[in-house]
Amino acid sequence: MRARALAVITSIAMVGLLLSLPVANLMADEAADPGRAAVVGGLARGVDRDTAEPAGPRQHVIGNSVEGRPLEVTEIGTGDTAIVLIGGIHTGPEVGTVYLVRELKDHFASNPGQIPPGIRLVFLPNANPDGYVHGTRLNARNVDLNRNWLTDDWEPIATHGRHQVSAGDAPLSEPETQALYHYLLDLGPHFALSYHGYVGLIEDNGAQRSWDLSSVYAVAAGYDHISDWPYYDITGQFIDSMAEAGIAAADVELVEDDPDNFSRNLAGVLAVLDLVGRVGI
Numbered sequence: 632m633r634a635r636a637l638a639v640i641t642s643i644a645m646v647g648l649l650l651s652l653p654v655a656n657l658m659a660d661e662a663a664d665p666g667r668a669a670v671v672g673g674l675a676r677g678v679d680r681d682t683a684e685p686a687g688p689r690q691h692v693i694g695n696s697v698e699g700r701p702l703e704v705t706e707i708g709t710g711d712t713a714i715v716l717i718g719g720i721h722t723g724p725e726v727g728t729v730y731l732v733r734e735l736k737d738h739f740a741s742n743p744g745q746i747p748p749g750i751r752l753v754f755l756p757n758a759n760p761d762g763y764v765h766g767t768r769l770n771a772r773n774v775d776l777n778r779n780w781l782t783d784d785w786e787p788i789a790t791h792g793r794h795q796v797s798a799g800d801a802p803l804s805e806p807e808t809q810a811l812y813h814y815l816l817d818l819g820p821h822f823a824l825s826y827h828g829y830v831g832l833i834e835d836n837g838a839q840r841s842w843d844l845s846s847v848y849a850v851a852a853g854y855d856h857i858s859d860w861p862y863y864d865i866t867g868q869f870i871d872s873m874a875e876a877g878i879a880a881a882d883v884e885l886v887e888d889d890p891d892n893f894s895r896n897l898a899g900v901l902a903v904l905d906l907v908g909r910v911g912i
């Protein structure tokens with residue numbers, strides 16, 4: 632019994648050490664990087680559950696990739712209305728979506744006042760961390776993570792342009808889609824945006840307010856707005872899975888090598904925040 636009690640105490644001490652170390656390490660860097668200090672301040676507040684609503688970024692891991700890399704989510708803002716931004720469902724040639732969602736996250740971490748009261752932004756910059764490391768569009772099992780969602784039309788072999796791609800052994804067979812699907816269904820977001828490249832448009836999913844929010848995003852960002860992908864059949868995709876779950880979502884297709892990529896997508900997100908915050912759509 633004593634040995635077991637000691638093991639429990641040791642475990643608690645280890646957990647305490649693990650929880651405190653990242654914050655302590657980040658704190659040491661504050662002087663060198665004031666922007667990061669703001670983030671760290673939020674992170675430190677975020678782990679203190681005794682205080683009122685935390686204002687700064689809170690980070691957590693919602694699951695792991697095939698090769699065990701974490702899917703890291705950052706929340707900024709205190710409201711119950713969650714708007715989600717997802718990058719990197721496809722990496723490799725679409726890795727620019729990871730950089731964009733990271734940049735947007737950093738922007739709102741430095742400017743949390745741009746998030747209206749009642750709203751919380753949730754960032755998952757890299758939904759395919761193995762593909763990111765290997766420089767591939769697919770995950771580590773060569774599955775297309777935007778063909779592996781739980782939808783009525785899921786098929787094991789799917790289409791990407793003129794190519795066939797694996798959609799996995801079953802809907803949500805991949806740990807990345809499985810973790811994100813269950814996270815989003817628990818969260819019940821107001822709107823979820825998934826970034827891809829590079830057609831230069833936004834495609835709504837027809838659920839609830841998706842058309843309205845996609846429209847204001849499109850106007851602010853200067854993208855076309857469509858409701859149906861006209862180029863080829865896409866089975867088992869994210870936005871259809873969300874539609875079937877009753878969640879408003881949209882795909883944003885960036886413009887390749889766009890010098891205004893960040894500013895136009897920031898304008899899109901701000902337009903959505905304005906419409907939701909001010910009008911309540």
Ligand SMILES: [Zn+2]
Nearest residue numbers: 721725827828
């Ligand atoms: Zn894509």
